[in-house]
Amino acid sequence: MHMSDGLVSPPTALLFGVVAAVGLAVAATRARRDLDDRTAPMAGLVTAFVFAVQMINFPILPGASGHLLGGALVAILVGPWVGSMCIAIVLVVQAVLFADGGLTALGTNITNMALVGVFVGYGVAVALRRFAARGRGGLVAVSFVAALVNTVVASLAFVLQYALGGAGGASLGTVLGLMVGLHVLIGIGEGVITAATVGAVASVRPDLVHLLRTSRPAPAVRVRSAGTRSADTRTADTRTAEGTPS
Structure with missing residues (x-):
């Protein structure tokens, strides 16, 4: 999914550089509300995990590679705003320190993986949250589907960028067939890894799964008549009376 320098024209690279900058600025502002004592450590862990799995890639086209994305994984565990920042950090480190993705193509890569991939x-x-809330099996299935779809849609964003300003030697039809076809297969693998990871976290600490925290219904409020008091209230009154000297 990484683009190298020169794969798209400079105007296209500049356009999506602006898109990426605006998207990350909004995400950074909104992410502050989601960061707490539970989310911050999890964000660090998923960032390291995504960094590791993205280092395993293989060439698809001259100047483009395929690999796992991690968009659905971070979104389900820490939410889309924090998740997009996690993926963006991975992409910046890869481009600057490991030359994995071009610096001029950083905007396109962030748009595809940190924005499109995460939010899709x-x-x-x-x-599908109502299915995820039914139990661990539902959560695992939803994680698989989300990861598969986000991988394919992110590859379509790559194709769109190439259609707008592709500077490589391959035709648009070739790019479409290779990118989408191979990323369907990659998406299946990503779905399995995402489902296994989310399922493992949920089995130990379901409170750390952002999707589950936001899917819980509000607690029901019991309405009592004016002259009725609950057993708990009567018990509390009795204890008070027994402990109060006459």
């Missing part, structure tokens, strides 16, 4: 994965998970 989260959108699918939210749409």
Whole structure:
């Protein structure tokens, strides 16, 4: 999914550089509300995990590679705003320190993986959230579907960028067939890894799964008549009376 320098024209790279900058600025502002004592350590862990799995990649086209994305994984565990920042940090470190993705193409890569990938994965998970809330099996299934869909849609964003200003030697039809076809296969693998990881976290600490925290219904409020008091209230009154000297 990484683009190298020169794969798209400079105007296209500049356009999506602006898109990435605006998107990350909004995400950074909104992420502050989601960061707490539980989310911050989890964000660090998923960032390291995504960094590790993205280092395993293989060439698809001259100047483009395929690998796992991690968009649905971070979105389900820490939310889309924090998740997009996690993926963006991974991409910046890869481009600057490991030359994995070009610096001029950083905007396109961030747009595809940190914005499109994360928010599409989260959108699918939210749409299927009622199934995820039913139990661990439902959560695992939803995680698989979200990861598969986010991988394919992110590859389509790559194709769109190439259609707008592709500077490589391959035709648009070739790019479409290779990118989408191979990323369907990658998405299946990503779905399995995402489902296994989310399922493992949920089995130990379901409170750390952002999707589950936001899917819980509000507690029911019991309405009592004016002259009725609950057993708990009567018990509390009795204890008070027994402990109060006459």
